[in-house]
Amino acid sequence: MKFDKELKDHYLKGHEKFLRHISVDCVIFGFHQSDLKVLLLKTKYDGRRALPGGFILKNEHIDAAAQRILKERTGLDEIFLQQFHVFGNPGRSTKKINQQFLKNIGVKTNKSWMFDRFITLGYYALVDFTKVTPSPDNISEACEWFSIYELPEMILDHRHIFDEALENLRMQLNFHPVGYNLLGKKFTMPELQKLYETILGKKLDRRNFQRKILATGILKRLEETKKGVAHKAPFYYKFELRNYKKALKAGMHYFE
């Protein structure tokens, strides 16, 4: 078992590579079929779900560590990534889980840096669902998307971390543009609106939404319209990256 060898090494010698006591957990949001999704792992430990996570190399920027973890789970580079909170309750111990896990793979030891206390840096990421190739890490047997409205049970405080991430994303939506990292190159106005509604968890007025989002200047209407719909064909739009980034810095205002 190559995996088991790697794992044993990780438990016994990981502290030579990684910073002790610090982990990174990523809440990866994707948007698909009018639904906001989050990428979760299925642990080999007991089948419950966990946020993709990892550790920080001894000479690695913490943001780079998060990027690396994301790349490993999604295959994507250059992802929108945001640090949102540090979870530092001494009670959030991973010791039991890790001890049980080691027992499962037949390693006997009561000394491992993984038994120590960890504080975890929470990041959230926005990715283009269609471009992601989910792949589990070596302590997981699956890596799958879940609707944020139908979340399975999660280990430790991962549900709490997710909740905080969503709240932060909603906050961010209130005064920064969102969408560039969640949608494809071109999209229709109803599609963009659906994204906003899904994140915010409420309906918005179609006409007011259009007026407001166009007023920001972050969109450019294309000549092309969507084909094959049994009603008036909506225009495609794309993001005007110059203005989008400007709006990211400056901050906009609320959506209803």
Add this chain to the structure above:
Amino acid sequence: MKFDKELKDHYLKGHEKFLRHISVDCVIFGFHQSDLKVLLLKTKYDGRRALPGGFILKNEHIDAAAQRILKERTGLDEIFLQQFHVFGNPGRSTKKINQQFLKNIGVKTNKSWMFDRFITLGYYALVDFTKVTPSPDNISEACEWFSIYELPEMILDHRHIFDEALENLRMQLNFHPVGYNLLGKKFTMPELQKLYETILGKKLDRRNFQRKILATGILKRLEETKKGVAHKAPFYYKFELRNYKKALKAGMHYFE
């Protein structure tokens, strides 16, 4: 030298008490004489200034660690405290400074947890200036207030940390009430306005400010007026703590 003994212990055995690789830095804001101030230490190392900081006990909540550090520098309990960013650049090394420092107090060693890389958790705090008794830690020779508009040179990336803290405070001001932790029990409207202007770094219209802040319902006007001013006496106000906390949770809107 009792201090030196303690220090030597800290360098050689601190890792038995504290989490490795993790520090906490606090940006402590106070308001005095129409000026926003920040509390800084003067290092024994080279006289440059530093943010009050410290480490996390092995079984301590990270927020509790920040509270403890604040208590040690200001004498105050129950302070408004907010985690705002983690600084995790591997380049932000404290090794040189710490080596030099040890040499200065006559300790010869090239092994100390303090030579390792540190990531630092940034917190900012709002305190009542008049209630603070500044006291330096054992690597500092002074603990003093500075106007945020006349900051001295600071070690490492502490200036950068300060800048981020101020930006976060200003953001916070945009949709949460601020003042309860920075002003005394009672204050006049011009005093409160001055606080907002100082934090935001710009003038606000006196009449609109009053209308808006009163509309939030977080203030209660007292019967008492300020005595001894050579013009119309302004009323005193106090915070209506119920509504203040409600507004903290719900979020308000912008100030111009």
Add this chain to the structure above:
DNA sequence: ATTTCATTGCGTTCTAGTGACACAATGTAA
């Protein structure tokens, strides 16, 4: 005692932005 004057408390006007809603245009399916 009277006047001066900076400052305060309260009010008005004007405008831009928001929410609610109407209506014609479009393009596939019946």
Add this chain to the structure above:
DNA sequence: TTACATTGTGTCACTAGAACGCAATGAAAT
């Protein structure tokens, strides 16, 4: 050819915010 769901554009009433006016106050100056 008609039906119909959906889109693009426009209107209207309402509100919040920015800019500004003016009388009241009360210690200090005359």
